[in-house]
Amino acid sequence: LHRSSWKVGTILGVLLVLASSAVSSYLKLPTRTHIILLGVGTALYVPLGVRRGLLQGMYDFRRLAENFVVEVLVKLVGAILLLVLGWSVTGVIAAVTASLGVAYLMAYPQKDLRVATKPDLPASFWEGMQAAVFFVGQVIINNVDIVLVKHFFSAGEAGLYAAVALVGRVVYMLSWSVVSSMFPVSAGARSDERGGRMVLTTTFLLVLLITTLFLFGLWLAPNALWKFLLGAGFPPLGGRSPYTSLLLLYAAATGVYSLAVVLMTYEMSRKIVNVGWLQLGMSGAVVLGIYTFHKNLHQVIAVQLILMIALLVTVAAPLFRSRSSLTEIQVIGNMARIRRVSKEEVIAEFLKNEFYEKQYDGYRDKLGHLVYQPNLTSDQENELRRALLDRRRGKLWRELPADTDWWQVELSPEDLGRIRVFPRSQWLRVAKGSFNLFEVVELLRGRITSGKSGGFISKIRALSQHLPKSVTPSSVLLIGIDQNGPLTIIEG
Structure with missing residues (x-):
């Protein structure tokens, strides 16, 4: 990831240098040197973000804070x-x-953190x-607002706006320090505990408090x-100016x-929704909005506030939809460890369930015996099966905790009430925020009753007809914190 960040940073930096003349002209700058x-700073900024991300992920907040302080001091001095x-x-x-x-x-x-990258565990592109x-x-x-104001307004107005933006962004910098601490804590919280929601609530209230106090302070600040x-x-900024x-x-x-940002960071850490593209689309809306409405500086800021x-509101919606999925499971059931x-x-059972997919068409004839008649005592076969699984489910497998204990279990009918489907791909659209197995089944039945017969529904119905005739035993892989808590289907 670090090497990739240097590649990306270098490419962006070179592109910025090559476009320096056009950008300087657009911003009415006297020289392209700026x-x-x-461009050089951009090439450094991307790998710097990766290294800071490592500190953040390791909960090394002291070194992370020191790093930010040193950056500011070097910049100022x-x-x-x-x-x-x-x-x-x-x-x-x-x-x-x-x-x-x-x-x-x-x-x-x-x-102790500088380790060699394992060739069979590539970083996920997505x-x-x-x-x-x-x-x-x-x-x-x-x-982007400062860039566009520099283009549309006079130098004096652009300078005034830059000063306003500099002061206004203090609230973001203060908030980001809180958010940076929340992300790894939320990602590390167990999915069936309310710890993640507590992290979100605490962070949201802290940022709300920071914003409120900052606005109040600005209102009171004298000229x-x-x-x-x-x-x-x-020009005077305080008082009745x-x-x-x-x-x-x-x-x-x-x-x-x-x-x-608090909500988006939480949703990313908990893999609730992918908000990156939503925010990118909103950034485009900011550009379009300022291009359309820039009669004065008030109008420019009003556009941003509305957006x-x-x-x-948009990023908060998934959290309200998923409230039912956060309800504690009351039925413990009678699951027995065998x-x-x-x-x-x-891995062998996981791969067996996936081996019908198109990604394995070129391997099925030659390596089918490794999948359907696995020799678990052979290290070579185990490595091959792991490599085959990585072709389709490597990302999912790498997200499972390394110290997971696996058991063959026997479920009772009462246990079905605490089983959830895995929140990915089509299930995200079907489940509508609640991934409880019973609720998902009812939603599927409702779709079938209403006459909806999309590709996913057709696959589910075909699967129900195929299972009784299947000659290959199929395992269902579940994951949970313990034998009494919720269980999530990751395969089967």
Whole structure:
């Protein structure tokens, strides 16, 4: 992933450098040097994000916080020093780029984390794509307004807007520190516990409190404070200044977006929905909205506030739909453990259920005996079956905890009440937020009764007719925290 981030960062940086003349012209900049320096910074920023993600995932929040502080200090001290030396805006941008380089070097992983990548466990392309799309949308939403204001408005108005945006985004930076801590905690929380929901509630309330206090502070801040911070050349921002409403409106839009980020981050960590593309689409709506409505600065900010409220409402909807799936299962049932099962046997059973798929057409004749008559004592066969399973279900298998204990069990009819379908692909559309087996069955029956006969429904009906005639015994793979809690079907 680290190597891939360097490739992506380098490509983006080179593209930005190549387009520096056009971008400079669009932004009415005096020189393309500014964009070239930003291109270098972009190449550093992507791998820096990967290293910070490692610190975040390891709960090493102290080093993560220190990394952010060092970046800010290098940026501040470097900018002041280069301004004194007469480098002007070029010096400030150079300081920003240098701060990213220093932060990247400081985020070097500890020795015990530098492990060789296993060839049979490639990083999932789609997992990386989801994260990339999410952060691309985030970057666009956070920065595109300044770019467009620079294009549509005079230098004075663009400078005023940049100052307002700088102050307003403080609420986002404060909120992001809370969100950064929430993501790994939420992802690590057990799916059948309410710990994940508690993490969400706590984080959401903290960000709401930050936003409220910040807005209240902006409303009370006197104009003298802004003159001290921004210089006497800026128009008055505090008190009864007409620009105070700009400041409050922008901070409100940023606060609403911060709340939406809390929900999106939670949903990504819990794999409820894929919100990356939604946010990317909303970033495009921001661009279109500002292009359409830019009569004045108030209108530009109002467009963003309306769209951020729409984003917040949209990303909150799946959480309300999934409330029934979070209900505690009251029926414990009478599941009995029969024998412990090895990981190799689980892989063999998993693969047996998948071997009819098209991905295995080229292997079925030559390797069918490894699947249907497995020799679990052969290390070579076990490796081959693992490699075959990776072709279709590698991503799912890698998400299972490494210390999972596998058992062959016998279920009673009472146990069916605590079984859930796995929230992926077609089941996401069918289940409508509740993945309890009984509820999903009722939803399927309702679709069939209403005359709906899509491809997925047809497959389910064909499967029900095929199972009684099947000559190959088929296992059902369930996963849960313990024998008394909810169980989720991952295969079968």
